[in-house]
Amino acid sequence: MNPEKLNKIIHERVRLAIMSALAARGKLTFPELKDFLEVTDGNLSVHSRILEEGGLISVKKDYVGRKPRTTFSITGEGRKQFRKYIEDLEEMIGKE
């Protein structure tokens, strides 16, 4: 398999980290994910938007008291694509 055929949305360090964390936890809030990945607000916003536009994650905004809260969740399609991405990686490693 050609490495170029790997899912380009997932195949980026920050997006891969977001997908890995969400695949394990299901959902995470913005501060939690930011603290965990040690990225800036802007960086996390940019990459999460790319994943959201790709339909791999969903973003929910609500309020806890008066404070706004952003929660990221992995979608069914996201889980499927992430599993496929890992299978492709494993297949490529196996062929090397």
Added chain:
Amino acid sequence: MGYKELERDLKFIKKTMEASTRYKNVPASGYLVAGIMGAAGAVLTWFILGAEKLADFAKVDNVDVKNLATLWAVVLVVTLGCVKILIKLNAKKLGLSSWSSLGVRMILAQVPVIIAAGVLTIALGFSRDCHLIPAVWLLCYGVMTFSFSYYTGIDHAIQGIAFLILGAVAAFTPPIVALIMLGAGFGGVHIIFGIYRLLRPAAK
């Protein structure tokens, strides 16, 4: 893209997935409060019993046992209350619920060992073998803390081993040394790990 790069990606995924399932809601201040309360409990135990009774546990009477039970019940309730508030504040800062399913599983897994420690404490109290109670709690807490490491990370494994060592020493030494071990464990170890958590780069 080479083999090594692909393998590194797979390792990164595995590491990220593992790290994201770690429970990190207990803040450094929680450990510091637990440590201060633990140390205070040990010091007050010393004052309640005095050097004479600590040297000869046969002189410990029912009033002493009642006072010690009250003291440690207060230490436990105040510590748990403070830690609960600090966890709640920390979770609020991160926009999380203070009790995630992970946290609940972590606590529920410890219920049997807490019951075992409670039963042993009562049994040792009735048989007038109170000098072994510090060892029971240090050892049981060591087991609890070590098992926390499967949900949290290596810190709790080291902390658990420290409690197990102190508990083992407390089990085979005179009451006065056992009390020092109790203070060193519930006071010292908690404070040391609280300071470590406060100072380590990830906490900043």
